Amino acid sequence: MTIKSFHIEYDAINDRNTFTNGDTINGRIILEVSKETKVQSLLFIGKGKANVRWSEHYGEHTHVYWSDEKYYNVKHHLLRESRQDGTEVIGKGRHVFPFSFKIPDRKMPSSFYSSVGRIVHRLEVELHQSMKLTKTAKTHFTFISTADMDTPGLMVSQHGSKDKSFAFGSGNVSMDVFTQKMGYKLGETLSVSIKINNASSRSVKPKLELYEKKSFFAQGRRKIETKTILKEKAEAVEAQSGKKTVTKMITIPRVLPPSILNCSILKVEYRLKVYLNIKFAADPVVKLPIVILPEDNSRVSDEEQPFPPVGFGFEAFGNQNPQSWDATSQAMSLPPPYEASAMYPPFPTIS
Template sequence: MSLSSIKTFTLVLDGPADAAFTVGEVASGQVILEVSRDTRVQSMKVQGRGVATAHWLENRGMNSVYNDYTSKITYFRKRLNLIRDNGELTVLPAGRHEFPFSFQLPEETLVTSFEGKHGSIRYWVKVKLHRPWCPVRKIKKEFTVIEPIDINTPSLLAPQAGTKDKLARTWYRNFGQVSVTAKIDRKGYTPGEVIPVFAEFDNATSRSIVPKAFIIQTQTFIARGTMKQKRSVVATLCGDMVSARTRETWHGRAIKIPPVGPSIQQCRIIKVEYMLKVCVDVPGTSKLCLELPLVIGTIPLHPFGSRTSSISSHYSVNLEWLRMAIPEQPEPPPEYSSVVTEEEAEQRNDGVAPPPAEDLSGIMERPLMAFLQEFRFRPPPVYSEIDPNPQPPHMRPRCMTC
């Protein structure tokens, strides 16, 4: 049989082209095979798979010897026989043939589809057509899986806050101390949301400083006990210059989350994490940076019934970020190397793990804006000539001079 006997061999998934699946859902579609004449087929199988893979090469020494780091996790694998191989050939008459199929995704947690520099998480459907004395025909189609991350949970609705200070100095001269205090309403957000940043910058130095805020994405790949990371800046917020020996306050300055992928936390070999980094650039010395963790979810915040809505209403008065216009085409974010401190850069180059961050979860639990509560005194009792508690008639009156 010549190859020209097959006119069409395609795989079509039901639903829109950009449809995304989640755990427990059913993925269905059709295999369309159109032949120009009677065709003998041995078997046709469809397979659904979901695999996470991490892979990179590292050069060790001067001999150009590369170490291969590879790890793989299979999340699901299912097979269906559209034409079963029972030892006899199946003859398909000329014309168009449609073979429907469907399989259910596992009920366990499936991580979100991902494509990175050193790894990927992919889900696909592959069909193989076996014919006698002919090469195997294959078609493959990928589909997207989204892991549901609900930000309406107590851990993701908790405010995130921290404070950090540093003594700005050069070789032999101290310029003074710089301190940064920052807070955000919650930990979980979804793409497209605006994060109001409440911060205070105390510049006790003799130089002007420039406060900035960044949203940083960190991709972590793990294989053979070795970790590879890639960091990138996805959003930027630049504040006004703070003069020497002055203080600047951000009353909810806005930084918008771009259309990025959600956080990946349940995969053992690939992780995608986010953080809000509030930095102060002091001329002549290294940066002072404060990091607040973020989780990018897929289920947005409920408008009512959460503590964050009450917090937002508390700050609804005199908020600058509500009136700020965010441009449709913002400036491209800077490189990650421009927002890290010198100590972090040296630790990364030397392969030293950064020290654990201090537990500052209890700091700034109160709002940054002070307010006065009105108290009213209880009014005095009504005056009356009649004693409400008279003495009993049998009691002898007491002499006040005795």
């Protein structure tokens, strides 16, 4: 085999190995060949894309719903054919091609993965040779979008209310639920105030639940998945006890992915569900929206980022003494996924 090694790697700019809008990713493409080799071109690609796919069964028939959405597809030639025969010759050995890619500074959703859909931000490189299949190397990076502080109601107090009357003259109960705002950072404390007026003959117990709601959209259909994040409960409010205010403090877990509200085919939302647990009766429920804001990415300025020794990456093909690079110490592992599953297994296909 002529091509002994062909891969792409990049450098982290913070301890979480994440990137945000406008950040520059510096890295290198490693190509090792066992003998002098003709190459037509070497193409670098930075790509951001969302994709959803699921199937539904209708009797004996199965229908697959799918959709995708593109955010950027930036291409740059690291090598173009320069000889009359349309090829360039590289010498035997290991060759390093530095690159520098600036993530577009526009509103885009953060990296995300689930079994139904994903949002992928990826670096690729294609090696083209005459009369041979194109060889591709790729790696994902974790993109965390900057917080969209223009989201309506983000820093406005939230309120919801519910009344319930009981049959047979058992009275009624009402509750008003308040939160200080809608947007919260990871690890921040959410204060919930529940004003209860129990004018019934039954005791009621306030309970709270923070849950995640994932919505996927394709071909006019919607698929929803929900997952409980945490549950809390307060002391019971006894029968005929009148008005009482209950306050609960909830810490937003630091492991949650941020809300995704700026993707047309995939949304990640959070809800605070407050309900009164009443024996032998339907529970009155209030739901309030919660937006989880992304963490501030620890930026490194362009002046501080370790740029490669040459522009957007040329190390002369045919160089018999290519730049030395310690692959063990410099190669970056894939950034950790938000969920426990392996990052981006082979579903769905992102081209």
